[in-house]
């Protein structure tokens with residue numbers, strides 16, 4: 001179904017809001033719940049980390065000035081706070097795929113505005129052992145509606161060739177070490193500007209490693225788009 005037809009159906013037929021369960025028209029999230037989502041405010045122009053509201057638009061954070069990340073820019077529409085944190089956990093660990101249309105609906109406007117020149121989508125791959133245990137990859141599920149809406153191809157030649165520990169509970173340095181050389185790209189990529197898609201970005205270590213693998217495989221630059229951003233302490 002085209003994006004237009006999809007939007008038309010959502011505008012006419014009432015659906016249940018995934019956050020509050022109330023019938024409404026206009027998309028998978030009702031107006032009240034949408035207004036209450038933890039939308040991100042002022043961000044670093046490069047890494048997308050949320051910054052104090054006193055900072056001007058377009059500023060680059062101190063960390064990016066000292067050591068620019070391998071990706072060209074990272075964006076997330078929201079911070080990793082209630083109720084999105086619960087929704088993302090339910091998607092990832094309880095396979096609540098009912099959240100996918102709402103989450104993809106939050107990614108699409110950012111994709112269209114900030115990454116209109118991207119030419120491929122790259123879901124962050126899981127190692128095959130974790131993929132087998134979980135049964136699905138939440139990043140791939142988020143990519144599917146984006147692919148349908150934009151017509152962008154999904155790059156499937158990226159692998160996680162080392163079974164990395166879960167990043168949860170690790171410090172920034174440990175996260176970097178944990179994901180170093182974790183990804184491999186089969187052959188050269190034929191796209192110029194691939195866009196990495198994932199559910200959450202924390203320190204950006206995983207996305208930076210994947211960006212490096214894509215750059216080494218021939219990409220000119222790499223973007224990162226996630227639903228939520230964990231705020232730095």
Ligand SMILES: [Zn+2]
Pocket residue numbers: 017018019020021022029030031032033034
């Ligand atoms: Zn609602």
Ligand SMILES: [Zn+2]
Pocket residue numbers: 044045046047048049060061062063064065
């Ligand atoms: Zn930054």
